Amino acid sequence: MKSARSSSNNCRIAVVGVHGYGASHVDRVARLAESGQVVFAAVADPRPDEGNPSLAGIPAYGDLTELLAAEDVDIVIVSTPIHTHVDLAEQALRAGADVLLEKPPAPTLSDFRRLENVVADTGQICQVGFQSMGSFAVRALVEFIDTGRLGEIEAVGGVGAWVRTQSYWQRTPWAGRRELDGRQVLDGAVTNPFAHAVVTALRLAGAQRVEDVVSVETELFRANPIEADDTSVVRIRTAGGPPVVLALTLCASEVRKPSLVVRGSAGSARLSYVEDLLEITIDGSTERTSFEREDLLVNLIEHRADPSVPLLSSLSSTGAFECVVEAVRQAKPPAPIADQHVVWVRDPQAPGDDRPIVTDVEQWLGKAVDSVALFSEIGAPWAVDQPAEV
Numbered sequence: 001m002k003s004a005r006s007s008s009n010n011c012r013i014a015v016v017g018v019h020g021y022g023a024s025h026v027d028r029v030a031r032l033a034e035s036g037q038v039v040f041a042a043v044a045d046p047r048p049d050e051g052n053p054s055l056a057g058i059p060a061y062g063d064l065t066e067l068l069a070a071e072d073v074d075i076v077i078v079s080t081p082i083h084t085h086v087d088l089a090e091q092a093l094r095a096g097a098d099v100l101l102e103k104p105p106a107p108t109l110s111d112f113r114r115l116e117n118v119v120a121d122t123g124q125i126c127q128v129g130f131q132s133m134g135s136f137a138v139r140a141l142v143e144f145i146d147t148g149r150l151g152e153i154e155a156v157g158g159v160g161a162w163v164r165t166q167s168y169w170q171r172t173p174w175a176g177r178r179e180l181d182g183r184q185v186l187d188g189a190v191t192n193p194f195a196h197a198v199v200t201a202l203r204l205a206g207a208q209r210v211e212d213v214v215s216v217e218t219e220l221f222r223a224n225p226i227e228a229d230d231t232s233v234v235r236i237r238t239a240g241g242p243p244v245v246l247a248l249t250l251c252a253s254e255v256r257k258p259s260l261v262v263r264g265s266a267g268s269a270r271l272s273y274v275e276d277l278l279e280i281t282i283d284g285s286t287e288r289t290s291f292e293r294e295d296l297l298v299n300l301i302e303h304r305a306d307p308s309v310p311l312l313s314s315l316s317s318t319g320a321f322e323c324v325v326e327a328v329r330q331a332k333p334p335a336p337i338a339d340q341h342v343v344w345v346r347d348p349q350a351p352g353d354d355r356p357i358v359t360d361v362e363q364w365l366g367k368a369v370d371s372v373a374l375f376s377e378i379g380a381p382w383a384v385d386q387p388a389e390v
């Protein structure tokens with residue numbers, strides 16, 4: 001365990017999980033190391049490197065245990081499958097490192113609580129990789145809501161319409177699973193691909209901690225042959241804040257940028273959290289502003305060196321999100337969408353890599369958000385057209 005936190009330019013960083021999304025962490029740490037801001041200490045992954053130039057000369061280990069036994073590290077970035085997050089983060093924290101943990105932090109609320117306890121026990125820092133929390137657009141909108149100029153906030157909504165082909169679900173054994181080998185995974189639209197939409201919408205509604213969520217209702221469906229959901233709606237009642245509704249699909253006709261809407265009695269705001277764009281409409285006039293974002297690793301490094309720098313995505317600030325994960329976990333398994341509501345699209349350039357489109361899904365997502373309603377309440381055909389439960 002280190003007695004004092006090292007300053008940014010000798011901060012030693014390790015990356016656990018170097019393939020898939022981990023490759024972007026590897027590249028970022030390599031760039032920071034090249035510019036002398038940090039030391040790229042080591043990586044751990046059971047799968048060997050496949051020639052990533054950013055990893056040349058970096059000590060590589062088969063797992064985190066070996067890495068921690070051999071290397072002195074200040075920050076461990078965990079970018080591994082969801083069901084490994086909590087064990088690896090705990091191991092790193094207990095070894096005296098701070099952690100940047102990929103989202104979703106934990107597949108169950110009890111795992112999340114366990115990790116919160118480890119953070120409290122060790123006094124180490126855990127930042128969660130919700131990069132939208134680094135967006136100045138989100139902060140600007142939260143501040144604008146607080147001025148009262150949107151009036152009373154009636155609801156926060158989010159529509160997510162993306163496209164995923166079969167290779168997405170086949171890329172890794174945990175993709176699209178709710179459980180794997182007896183472990184909770186929860187890799188569905190709500191809890192993973194659209195996790196940023198969920199956590200950001202909750203932030204706009206003032207809900208960050210577990211205690212900020214009163215209830216979560218879910219309607220989970222799937223058009224793909226997977227275990228998890230790909231077309232879902234969740235409605236969250238927040239303590240003291242507006243209701244939040246998210247209507248999400250990975251079976252859209254085309255990819256659209258996800259957007260969040262804050263509806264107030266005096267105006268509305270639309271946030272594109274992937275583009276850091278904010279549109280505020282009051283009295284029929286719209287002001288559009290584009291923002292920058294801060295990198296969460298850099299923020300963690302700065303916060304370690306100077307605790308007066310706020311941590312942008314602390315573990316405890318993702319507690320409200322974890323309530324949604326828990327509700328999805330406790331919900332009955334996603335219901336298959338009947339064949340008559342799904343069209344399968346074939347790409348001649350990628351034989352076998354088909355994708356489903358749920359008929360008119362965009363229209364129903366918009367309607368759910370506009371009316372703060374679940375699919376069954378607005379009569380979405382696939383939700384109404386379900387076999388009776390026996």
Ligand SMILES: NC(=O)c1ccc[n+]([C@@H]2O[C@H](COP(=O)([O-])OP(=O)(O)OC[C@H]3O[C@@H](n4cnc5c(N)ncnc54)[C@H](O)[C@@H]3O)[C@@H](O)[C@H]2O)c1
Nearest residue numbers: 017018019020021022044045046047079080081102103172
């Ligand atoms: N923040 C974002 O925008 C974003 C985007 C994509 C993925 N993610 C998250 O990143 C994480 C990884 O996702 P992915 O799609 O790259 O997964 P993946 O399965 O493609 O890659 C995971 C990597 O971790 C390695 N690994 C597995 N178990 C390990 C262990 N015990 N120790 C060390 N390494 C191990 C694998 O060999 C692989 O290299 C997930 O939590 C995912 O939700 C975040």
